[in-house]
Amino acid sequence: MSLLPTLIKACYFLAALLFILGLKRMSSPRTARGGIVWAGVGMLLAVLATFFLPDMHNRSLIVAAVLIGVSAAWWTGRRVAMTAMPQMVALYNGMGGGAAAAIGAVELIGYARALGLLHVVPNTSPLQPESWAINGLPPMLSPVELSLGVLGALIGTVSFSGSLVAFAKLQGWMDKRFVFPGQRVVNMLLLAAAVVVGVVLASGHVSGPLIALFFVLALLFGLLMTLPIGGADMPVVISLYNAFTGLAVSFEGFVLGNEAMIIAGMVVGAAGTLLTQLMAKAMNRSIGNVLFGSFGAAGGEAQAIEGAQKPVEASDAAVMMAYAERVVIVPGYGLAVAQAQHKVWEFAQLLIKRGVKVKFAIHPVAGRMPGHMNVLLAEAGVPYDLIADMDEINPEFPATDVALVIGANDVVNPLAKTDPASPIYGMPILDVSAAKHVIVIKRGKGTGFAGIENALFYADNTRMLYGDGQAAAGQLVNELKSLDD
Amino acid sequence: MSLLPTLIKACYFLAALLFILGLKRMSSPRTARGGIVWAGVGMLLAVLATFFLPDMHNRSLIVAAVLIGVSAAWWTGRRVAMTAMPQMVALYNGMGGGAAAAIGAVELIGYARALGLLHVVPNTSPLQPESWAINGLPPMLSPVELSLGVLGALIGTVSFSGSLVAFAKLQGWMDKRFVFPGQRVVNMLLLAAAVVVGVVLASGHVSGPLIALFFVLALLFGLLMTLPIGGADMPVVISLYNAFTGLAVSFEGFVLGNEAMIIAGMVVGAAGTLLTQLMAKAMNRSIGNVLFGSFGAAGGEAQAIEGAQKPVEASDAAVMMAYAERVVIVPGYGLAVAQAQHKVWEFAQLLIKRGVKVKFAIHPVAGRMPGHMNVLLAEAGVPYDLIADMDEINPEFPATDVALVIGANDVVNPLAKTDPASPIYGMPILDVSAAKHVIVIKRGKGTGFAGIENALFYADNTRMLYGDGQAAAGQLVNELKSLDD
């Protein structure tokens, strides 16, 4: 082996090593930050090494595409609000799936051309074993390579169109769930058709129209598969597509003979699959239920709730908390929508200064992505030790004077315990109603993700403070400050 | 690839998979039992497949050697007492190291023969590429293969002779620690010499005398390296040699082109290295300290202990515990020596029947191997929930009426807290002296592993019940039974 290829291979090896080490570090809060940097160094190494591969054509096009892609993604990634993270991950993931699909497409088209089926006269012979030697596409693929290439293209394409739908939904571009009768049957037929065409391709009958048909079917399947899924189930779906892209990358890496791609892709494939399961479990759902379930769609007759919501003024609420001994703040998705984390933390700090014992209670699925609230509170600077998780805080509510619920709904809904017809029945909740007083900040009578009424809002010890989360928290801050003057 | 080689390769693949899955299951108490069975199935598959490799000679010899080796090991392994487990593991591990070394030796000798340096006329040509095709030894090794082969042989040989010394020491065949001045320098020189000869071999200068010298040096190093290490440090050393053997197997597997060996060996190499670290940490030592330290050898002036040991009769001890509310039993190495676990559990059951709350407290390094006491108590049938670890039980001692220490010494020695000159200073201990009464069962005034006095035995609330652990426990049982009559 001559020097340059050895060096390039060494770079790929280092990249794979750094990816694994980086992922390892990312999975512990203490070392997470360093982990992404390690992985980043690995990526840089691998990309730089690839530029030096012998026998690469179109180098200027490559540089141009890399520069455009990187700067566009970098710019959007830097600018986007923290609350929009899930859809950005979906977008980037879809891009990865698309790239894997594109690799598969180039391979298949090249193969077809080599077979002479497309009747294109190549300017150079496609059969030049030497020039593809190290990491190029072999002009004639072995049956195993062809099969894995086709499989990777299928998975990558589904991940591509599926992730884009997920992005569009989370971004609010597609509010309605798209459901029609027999949808599941249509989806299954589409998938079956794509698989059949794929098998034909993998058996070596590669032709232009067949390739086109294959990709169209895969695209359609990803689209229709994702359309009926509710926006709030998306994090699980995105995680699944993330694993898909990983697998696709791994398989295409096999075809290209690139071990770094094989390993990185497979590691992500396995990790993503596990993550998806863990996420679904944290939401008290199964993956099948997320993908095919009709969450919140039908449901039985909901329990009727007696009583009325009792509003409260910001000034009264502020006084209640100012003279309380213990206050627990329960943030939910509304906090993220209102970007109220900074104001809420300012308010909490004022309370702490007055000697009130303040804690934040975070439900595992509060918000729209796992760890959503932790990220937001961390952004605002809330120290770790003030944040309690569900198991820790639930026994403390009876000794709590005021529970301040801000933008949370489903995660504090007692119907999850009492109403078997409710879509969230069985989900463990934060037991805020055990506190002496409950104050709920929300804009109006809007429901949460599950779209159901909340008995808590009608409870005797609950008072509603209507308003946008950030505005309401601001009022509380002002009231508290005027108390001190 | 024709069918048979593919099938054989598939068996090897399955074996590697089963090893990893088995190890995974072994590392959780719930699934541990199944894990070894899975790994065993993998081993069976791999061995059976190997019989069917094409171009194997000496098949009857192979069968004979396998049968003898398996039946001898099976027989000893079935018969040996639970307390002798560490030395058996050492023995089997040494055998593995020896086997790896033997593979390396056959490779090197074959290589030398191929070079024509040994001037032996082979009955068939050594250069028959086809016959070694799948998994045989390539007659001419590449430089990388030669280097890894030599490295594997070195590591395997050290593990072989070192493990045998460990076995002999634990078995009591070699009681004294073998120390002479300048020992460390001699060891280092031996290692350096072995490495130099190894480098010469790896550079392709393979000859009979050199091979012999290489193995002699490696054997000697393993021997001298292990001789000065105290018998009770052996578990850590055995774990280290276990990792060594794994590495040796992995490297020899590379030379043979056998992926199952590469993977299984490397997995054990990494796992064993980590286990060694974890074990050393649990003993509050570093690996370097275990290998080169002079634990308990020198040490400063020990604190003088005032007072006298106060003996107690078995009948009095039995009465004290029979009318106690809470009794905590603290087993140590002496329990293992006396094989007293069954009697002690019988005694504990009698107490429980009388309404006494009995718990067993296990120190992480009680006994002579990690989990030693857990294994023994489990053997006797003590249910899991009666067994508490150190962090759990220490706060409970003040509320304990009687702490029954049986054959434990170092793990209950208060000097670990108070005497900075003591070799065990800094090791967390079981806080038995906080109990209202302490009863200690031991044979006499013998010291424990660390060879130091124990202030606990002289404390005001401590009474000594002299005798062999099993005999003393038997007396207690009888006394308790006579109380009921």
Place this chain on the structure above:
Amino acid sequence: MIDGFLALYIFMLAAFCGYEIIARVPVILHTPLMSGSNFIHGIVLVGAMIALGHAQTPFEITIGFVGVLLGAGNAAGGYVVTERMLEMFKSSKPGAGKGDQG
């Protein structure tokens, strides 16, 4: 190019690595981990570069170009987003200064 069995071994071992590394991760790290692993499969960029580097007809070149574009977006976007999230996790640690986050 790679012997089928060797590839199988690598697939298997890599899958175990990924699985083992993620098992037992706390819920609060799920999103950054998802985004971090999303970044890691951005290595697809390398494959897309190779594909474009060997594309020959204009059509292949177009697809290859799109592939590189998408792959670069995956890698760069995945990195930025993950880094931003993890940065915040870091600053929330007790002991770390509380004023130094964005």
Place this chain on the structure above:
Amino acid sequence: MIDGFLALYIFMLAAFCGYEIIARVPVILHTPLMSGSNFIHGIVLVGAMIALGHAQTPFEITIGFVGVLLGAGNAAGGYVVTERMLEMFKSSKPGAGKGDQG
């Protein structure tokens, strides 16, 4: 026989697997795990069989024979000892019958 880089990848991945699987194991399982991993490197038996199967001179055959003997001892002994230890662990579980252990 195996390309050097591929071997390197396999070494690395296998090492990670071993490391990750053992990390976070309770102390009480250290000895059975040590003995279990001791069993697993008993796969050396396969290598010794291959070496003996290709040994040619009487000297090589002798060494190969000893190798197979030792390897078989490692595999069989490691299995028996580990199985005996783990069997006891199993019977100590609450819920499992308390009378069924040896």
